[in-house]
């Protein structure tokens with residue numbers, strides 16, 4: 001007998017948890033599958049905060065304007081309106097549910113980040129905003145009898161029957177054997193793909209599996225070429241690329257080159273608070289100009305007591321690597337951070353495949369356009385996670401698929417020989433991932449060209465000829481999708497920069513890229529982009 005649940009949510013970050021809560025509110029049973037611990041997601045690592053127009057000095061229309069202008073002509077206007085307007089309501093609800101954002105004298109504190117015209121970033125415990133949000137949502141979900149979690153269960157593929165997503169295949173957490181779970185609908189909230197790059201601020205789980213699964217199942221993906229690189233990740237031998245939040249620059253931190261000279265004013269009027277893609281490319285240019293591999297984030301104008309209070313996690317992490325933020329400029333360089341593209345959805349999280357919904361970083365409503373405004377992603381997960389959960393709940397009366405025809409081949413787990421094969425294949429998978437990460441960084445990274453992208457694609461094809469298990473194949477699929485879309489877009493816009501087409505070309509390219517299995521790449525108009533998803 002193949003196990004069933006009402007709905008499957010893949011991923012336990014802000015979008016998945018919020019979708020699950022909405023489904024449970026509608027009376028549906030929910031199984032949340034998560035690849036690692038239930039706390040492990042990109043959300044957990046979000047430092048700077050969550051943008052919302054709730055400060056006295058702010059207005060929803062300003063948040064809308066800043067989001068649209070960062071998006072470089074590709075934002076879906078309706079999606080942005082939903083984000084900034086409904087975001088205020090969902091944040092208040094989150095506070096009612098126990099999320100504790102930082103306050104002074106009882107009033108919420110808002111900080112400023114790049115390309116925001118007003119201070120509008122809420123934060124928690126200084127620089128542990130994501131962790132606080134996950135804590136509050138998990139506590140809420142834990143009190144819901146309708147929601148159950150299956151941790152360390154790696155989802156590998158979607159099951160499609162008669163043109164509808166009816167379940168998933170995943171690896172059993174204990175014996176690593178394939179398992180099948182059927183449902184009335186599936187919500188993908190599996191996060192982004194930063195771990196496809198050699199240098200990333202993302203945790204290792206962010207490998208874009210949701211995008212690969214949706215693509216293989218026939219759903220449309222959009223805007224895969226738009227990958228955002230965060231300008232300031234720790235760049236120290238032997239240390240991970242730990243994120244040094246934009247909020248540090250928002251509070252007055254400056255960037256200096258290896259000679260100790262501040263350089264951002266030479267590149268942009270807004271200096272360190274220029275849009276993220278501009279700061280990133282300026283750092284790359286400055287490193288090249290000075291023949292160095294790093295620049296420095298200087299917070300030494302601030303005293304240790306303030307930095308320890310305002311940025312406790314960053315302060316203590318740097319200290320762990322022998323750097324005192326109050327005394328030492330910290331070596332930084334850019335790292336892959338966020339993907340604006342993903343599984344194409346309408347404003348309710350519906351994908352082009354019936355029964356499949358998506359929300360958060362795995363999805364693309366067009367809300368971020370070609371470049372996401374800092375701290376809009378947690379808000380997106382909250383708002384569109386709830387919307388996707390609500391839309392999926394309308395499928396509560398859909399009957400479960402018959403197990404026959406789902407290809408269910410569940411067994412007890414591998415014997416000794418199979419275990420040895422698995423060990424060998426997993427070593428091969430590690431080698432594949434390593435090679436793909438380097439190719440992504442060097443050829444599909446911050447600066448791209450026809451030559452670099454073509455070379456990456458031909459290497460991906462070569463790698464794909466080897467027999468691979470599903471997980472590394474998914475990894476390779478997403479890498480190739482990003483490279484294909486980046487090759488297709490012959491202009492520079494937002495986070496996508498082609499050295500061979502350095503200008504933005506609105507006449508030809510003010511369109512979204514759509515990519516679908518067996519159908520190549522096509523384009524979609526920006527007007528009502530989300531509203532035109534066809535199932």
Ligand code: SIN
Nearest residue numbers: 047048245246374375
């Ligand atoms: C940061 O804290 O700099 C990251 C915030 C974001 O990427 O939205």
